[in-house]
Amino acid sequence: MKLFLDTASTQEIKTANDIIPLDGVTTNPTLILKEGKDYKKTLKEICNIVNGPVSAETVSLDAEGMIKEGKEFAKIAKNIVVKVPMTPEGMKACRLLTKSGIRVNTTLVFSANQALLAAKAGTYLVSPFIGRLDDIGEKGMDIVREIRQIYDNYGFKTQILAASIRSTEHVKEAAMIGADIATMPFKVYEQLFNHKLTDAGIKKFLDDWGKLQKGLKKR
Numbered sequence: 001m002k003l004f005l006d007t008a009s010t011q012e013i014k015t016a017n018d019i020i021p022l023d024g025v026t027t028n029p030t031l032i033l034k035e036g037k038d039y040k041k042t043l044k045e046i047c048n049i050v051n052g053p054v055s056a057e058t059v060s061l062d063a064e065g066m067i068k069e070g071k072e073f074a075k076i077a078k079n080i081v082v083k084v085p086m087t088p089e090g091m092k093a094c095r096l097l098t099k100s101g102i103r104v105n106t107t108l109v110f111s112a113n114q115a116l117l118a119a120k121a122g123t124y125l126v127s128p129f130i131g132r133l134d135d136i137g138e139k140g141m142d143i144v145r146e147i148r149q150i151y152d153n154y155g156f157k158t159q160i161l162a163a164s165i166r167s168t169e170h171v172k173e174a175a176m177i178g179a180d181i182a183t184m185p186f187k188v189y190e191q192l193f194n195h196k197l198t199d200a201g202i203k204k205f206l207d208d209w210g211k212l213q214k215g216l217k218k219r
């Protein structure tokens with residue numbers, strides 16, 4: 001499974017990328033607003049750090065506007081993927097952008113049927129929002145499982161990008177189901193490394209190493 005960061009912070013992206021090269025990044029207007037920087041400049045900076053797909057979200061409500069925005073984003077870098085919402089206009093834009101050679105990420109997907117439509121429109125990535133479904137008392141991970149089955153049944157090439165991830169448990173479940181990608185906040189990414197027994201093990205080895213050094217000095 002590919003691991004993406006869901007952030008517009010170049011600092012977070014650089015930090016993660018230095019450990020294990022990131023497979024990609026997803027952004028949205030909320031994340032870019034949080035950084036307080038220019039929208040396109042931020043996308044350019046991210047594309048300079050990461051080789052994999054970098055999702056840039058459109059804000060128009062009509063297909064024509066989304067296509068115009070998408071074509072502008074595509075000029076930023078080769079690895080830009082244009083995000084469009086799961087609406088009829090979004091799917092029209094998806095079909096036409098895809099036809100013109102621009103890859104699309106269909107975002108704000110909350111049902112397996114929406115994901116089926118997005119695949120038929122030719123989307124490169126589909127983003128089911130797990131956490132936001134959990135927030136309203138539904139099981140977000142269920143739709144990832146359903147989408148996996150539908151895509152496998154019909155051989156759709158669209159990659160499932162598990163989005164709106166809130167915990168390491170979400171990452172593990174998405175991997176077990178067979179999502180192609182999980183995008184997560186930096187905090188969740190950092191937590192993936194942690195286990196209390198790893199910390200305890202390091203402490204014990206260091207303590208014993210210290211004791212060994214003392215013993216050697218006495219001789």
Ligand code: E4P
Pocket residue numbers: 006026027028055107127129131132163164165183
């Ligand atoms: C993904 O592309 C979205 O930007 C993101 O995962 C949304 O997550 P949220 O529900 O935590 O805002």
